[in-house]
Amino acid sequence: MDNNLFKPGERVAVAASGGKDSTVLAYVMSELNRRHNYGLDLFLLSVDEGITGYRDDSLETVKRNEIEYGLPLKVVSYKDLYGWTMDEIVKTIGLKNNCTFCGVFRRQALDRGAALLKADKLVTGHNADDIAETVLLNILRGDIARLSRCTFITTGEDGPIPRCKPFKYTYEKEIVMYAYFKKLDYFSTECIYSPNAYRGFAREFIKDLERMRPRAILDIIRSGENFRTATSTKMPEQGTCERCGYISSQKLCKACLLLEGLNRGLPKLGIGRARGTNGLNKRVEQRNLRSERTGSNIESKQCGTLDF
Amino acid sequence: MASCGGGGGECHQSHCQRSEEDGGAEEETRERVASLSFAGDSPTSSATGDGALERCTKCGETVAAAAPRAVNGLCAACFRAYLFGKFKLAVTTNAMISPTDNVLVAFSGGPASRIALQFVHEMQCISLKNWDASKSQALPVFGVGVAFIDESAISIGPLHEMNKVIAQIRSIVSTLSPAHKELHIAPIENICSTSSNDGRIRLNELLDSVTDATGKEDFMKYLRMLTLQKIALDNGYSKLLLGSCTSTIACHVISATVKGQGYSLPGDVQYVDARWEVPVVLPLRDCTAEELNKLCHLDGLELLQLIKRPSNSINSLVSSFVARLRDENPSRERTIVRTAEKLRPFCFNKFVENTYHEFVPSRLRCKFQNINNSETALSEVLCPLCGSPLSEPEVQSLRNIQEKTQTPVENFAAHCCQSCSFQILPKGAESLQQFYTVLPQSVTVRVTDGTSDHSQLGELIDDYLLVVDDDDDDGT
Numbered sequence: 001m002d003n004n005l006f007k008p009g010e011r012v013a014v015a016a017s018g019g020k021d022s023t024v025l026a027y028v029m030s031e032l033n034r035r036h037n038y039g040l041d042l043f044l045l046s047v048d049e050g051i052t053g054y055r056d057d058s059l060e061t062v063k064r065n066e067i068e069y070g071l072p073l074k075v076v077s078y079k080d081l082y083g084w085t086m087d088e089i090v091k092t093i094g095l096k097n098n099c100t101f102c103g104v105f106r107r108q109a110l111d112r113g114a115a116l117l118k119a120d121k122l123v124t125g126h127n128a129d130d131i132a133e134t135v136l137l138n139i140l141r142g143d144i145a146r147l148s149r150c151t152f153i154t155t156g157e158d159g160p161i162p163r164c165k166p167f168k169y170t171y172e173k174e175i176v177m178y179a180y181f182k183k184l185d186y187f188s189t190e191c192i193y194s195p196n197a198y199r200g201f202a203r204e205f206i207k208d209l210e211r212m213r214p215r216a217i218l219d220i221i222r223s224g225e226n227f228r229t230a231t232s233t234k235m236p237e238q239g240t241c242e243r244c245g246y247i248s249s250q251k252l253c254k255a256c257l258l259l260e261g262l263n264r265g266l267p268k269l270g271i272g273r274a275r276g277t278n279g280l281n282k283r284v285e286q287r288n289l290r291s292e293r294t295g296s297n298i299e300s301k302q303c304g305t306l307d308f
Numbered sequence: 309m310a311s312c313g314g315g316g317g318e319c320h321q322s323h324c325q326r327s328e329e330d331g332g333a334e335e336e337t338r339e340r341v342a343s344l345s346f347a348g349d350s351p352t353s354s355a356t357g358d359g360a361l362e363r364c365t366k367c368g369e370t371v372a373a374a375a376p377r378a379v380n381g382l383c384a385a386c387f388r389a390y391l392f393g394k395f396k397l398a399v400t401t402n403a404m405i406s407p408t409d410n411v412l413v414a415f416s417g418g419p420a421s422r423i424a425l426q427f428v429h430e431m432q433c434i435s436l437k438n439w440d441a442s443k444s445q446a447l448p449v450f451g452v453g454v455a456f457i458d459e460s461a462i463s464i465g466p467l468h469e470m471n472k473v474i475a476q477i478r479s480i481v482s483t484l485s486p487a488h489k490e491l492h493i494a495p496i497e498n499i500c501s502t503s504s505n506d507g508r509i510r511l512n513e514l515l516d517s518v519t520d521a522t523g524k525e526d527f528m529k530y531l532r533m534l535t536l537q538k539i540a541l542d543n544g545y546s547k548l549l550l551g552s553c554t555s556t557i558a559c560h561v562i563s564a565t566v567k568g569q570g571y572s573l574p575g576d577v578q579y580v581d582a583r584w585e586v587p588v589v590l591p592l593r594d595c596t597a598e599e600l601n602k603l604c605h606l607d608g609l610e611l612l613q614l615i616k617r618p619s620n621s622i623n624s625l626v627s628s629f630v631a632r633l634r635d636e637n638p639s640r641e642r643t644i645v646r647t648a649e650k651l652r653p654f655c656f657n658k659f660v661e662n663t664y665h666e667f668v669p670s671r672l673r674c675k676f677q678n679i680n681n682s683e684t685a686l687s688e689v690l691c692p693l694c695g696s697p698l699s700e701p702e703v704q705s706l707r708n709i710q711e712k713t714q715t716p717v718e719n720f721a722a723h724c725c726q727s728c729s730f731q732i733l734p735k736g737a738e739s740l741q742q743f744y745t746v747l748p749q750s751v752t753v754r755v756t757d758g759t760s761d762h763s764q765l766g767e768l769i770d771d772y773l774l775v776v777d778d779d780d781d782d783g784t
Contacts, residue, residue: 144650223570228652
């Protein structure tokens with residue numbers, strides 16, 4: 001309420017993976033919508049990355065949610081959008097940078113799905129723990145641009161679809177307890193391809209911190225909101241991708257670039273730092289690129305999207 | 309990475325002077341270094357093959373590499389010159405020490421403050437030599453003093469240990485000749501009261517009323533700063549030099565974030581912190597603890613073995629987190645500090661213009677605050693305990709409380725930042741009142757010290773202020 005996230009009559013797509021965060025989100029959104037007459041048109045939007053033994057199972061959960069909560073479901077798949085499933089991608093490139101591909105593809109997939117549904121907004125189940133982790137990660141990586149944006153409750157207002165994170169101040173523990181006591185139906189296994197993501201460092205630290213001082217998670221978010229970032233920090237210029245028309249700061253959007261690499265048998269294309277403005281001139285990083293954009297590896301958490 | 313830092317020529321000079329003075333200390337160092345790698349305790353010996361000799365990447369000398377990969381195979385002399393270069397660059401680029409200054413070096417006995425002391429001493433020696441050689445002797449040589457805080461009042465170690473420690477410090481300071489350095493040893497309880505016994509009682513009462521382990525540690529840190537400021541003020545020092553290094557600052561960046569102090573963070577990580585009466589400078593900001601440790605080892609510098617009390621605080625959790633990150637990637641600490649550097653500093657991160665400012669080369673004039681700048685006139689409201697500038701919501705809440713009549717205690721508590729309010733101030737009106745009574749005067753006096761005047765001044769001139777664009781402080 002305080003953040004004026006929604007207006008009556010809006011079409012809102014709820015990103016649903018079948019995990020605890022998105023299940024609770026869907027449940028709570030539909031309950032509040034009903035009880036307080038928000039007048040929102042709610043939909044479930046799910047992404048099928050094509051991961052056998054993981055996504056196909058969690059999608060069953062979402063289909064059950066569709067029936068249980070009475071919210072129409074749309075599933076968008078990597079296969080349809082890009083011609084590749086994650087299983088195929090991993091077979092081609094191995095387990096090193098797979099989370100980069102998945103993250104980039106999912107962000108676009110959600111936007112495209114939301115556009116197909118003619119949604120005005122997209123909501124995701126990112127909780128306080130996720131955002132605190134992201135603040136820490138951005139500090140560790142020196143990403144001042146993301147650091148200044150990652151605590152916004154609504155992002156992408158100047159992009160294709162604005163996204164918001166209503167659970168920004170909700171602890172993961174609270175979500176787990178809510179799901180447990182309300183006996184909500186969710187899927188809790190980690191992605192079978194999740195590697196030793198760098199996010200794991202931050203996650204472990206935050207868990208230890210929470211044990212010592214529970215309010216520290218919210219304090220991290222507060223710090224993130226209050227950081228004195230220079231207003232003239234260089235933000236990349238926003239244009240559109242030549243190939244698919246998606247929002248992009250380079251000639252080709254990241255998804256098209258990665259796809260190009262996959263299709264041409266150049267798995268490292270698009271991985272690592274860009275040199276110059278020509279999107280095709282990338283060089284491979286010397287160190288292992290630990291995928292910074294992955295979700296955490298625990299408990300059905302939907303893999304992190306990129307728009308922090 | 310293998311460069312000797314900005315003052316290349318001067319580094320070489322200082323290096324030469326050292327070997328002149330010590331007659332072959334350089335040789336000794338090389339032998340020591342060589343014996344180190346043969347003993348197999350240097351990680352590079354395994355990388356290069358047991359005790360294999362390689363060339364220094366800077367000067368090409370064939371010696372066993374002095375340091376692990378982190379310093380790119382420099383020989384001991386070049387490694388030393390590299391660190392000294394960073395120190396000197398920080399000092400000169402930020403106009404940290406002027407010839408008329410009296411610099412107080414805070415000495416804790418650890419490697420960083422030991423190196424800080426050593427390097428300041430060497431800079432002083434160079435200035436002395438130059439002064440000796442100059443005909444006019446117009447500009448004086450800056451003075452150096454050393455401060456050590458005696459924490460035996462709250463220490464867990466036996467009392468006679470402190471006497472040993474103090475004797476050690478005296479001996480260390482006496483080796484730093486020529487140029488006499490005054491040594492100031494101040495018991496921490498003096499900040500609470502001039503009478504030692506009364507001070508101890510008050511200090512222990514204060515610490516007992518802080519129940520949060522992290523709060524207690526941080527409170528001690530603030531009391532230490534107040535003690536150093538007191539020593540500096542009482543003895544006519546114009547600058548306070550701390551040995552804070554990259555590693556300490558990286559830990560502080562994470563701890564401050566975790567305590568909700570994101571707004572005030574940029575103020576703590578700059579080279580200069582002029583919010584204190586005696587401005588604080590951090591010339592070792594760009595050196596990591598590992599580098600400083602290595603240098604102490606190479607130079608055989610004596611360090612104090614002080615018993616540290618076991619800690620179960622957020623600060624120690626952060627230290628181990630940063631240590632894990634460092635193991636995974638040695639340059640992570642620098643990246644963390646660099647991120648904090650991209651945040652907008654405060655006006656107090658520049659020196660206030662003074663008479664010396666006119667002698668500073670024009671390219672360095674920007675290091676001084678422009679007193680005509682409106683930003684300086686509307687100074688931040690500072691927390692009386694930790695000195696952090698209050699964020700907008702905190703100031704708002706303070707103003708709301710100030711509108712109603714309040715007692716001095718309530719006024720004091722309202723001025724504290726939310727982190728100090730949570731982790732230091734006792735909960736409950738009675739315990740808070742008692743805490744306030746025992747607080748050192750130097751703390752309580754900071755609240756009535758013109759912060760309200762500043763806000764009134766702000767309101768007075770508000771109508772006349774032009775809207776000023778933010779500085780083009782491009783963080784990238």
